[in-house]
Amino acid sequence: MSNWKRFDQNEFVTSDPDSLTILLYERCLLFMKKAQKDFHSEDHKESVLNALDKAYRIVNELSMQLNKDEALPASVKDVIQSMEQDYLTAALCIEEAVHNGNLEKLDIAILTISNLLEAYREVKRRGQ
Structure with a gap:
């Protein structure tokens, strides 16, 4: 395993939940942008599908992380x-x-995830 992969894996294992969520957003964006870039290469199909599959899985994971507790205030819901x-x-x-x-x-998916990432960072910055 390369040093970068070890560092990356260690970052994932030792991060707090907020940092992991930010990491998921960032990776999702990375995979979607990679798919866009690879789409224009000659042997694009497999790498594009692989990147989009990873992005899709991350979006689903982020969605599953949402707290859907019925006891939450209406504004939070x-x-x-x-x-x-x-x-x-x-x-x-x-x-x-x-x-x-x-x-x-x-492009719409990238913009949507980018907006969610920025909102998440802002909430984290404010300590909410």
Whole structure:
């Protein structure tokens, strides 16, 4: 295993939940951007599908992390419902890119995940 992979694996294993969530957002964006870049290469199909599969799995994982406890205040439930919708939008756009090669849909997924990442970082920065 290369030093970089060991470092990367160690970062994943030893990170706190907030850092792991940020790492998932960043990796999701990385995979989607890699798919866009690889789409224009000659042997693109396998690498694009692999990157999009990873991005899709991350979006699903992020969605599953949402706290859907019924005891939460209505305002928090509204935010969670909005986030669920954003994750669904990103997932559907990734599926569209996979099945139809529609890179414009991938732009929407990237923007959606980027916005969620920035919002998450802002909430973390404020200590909420």
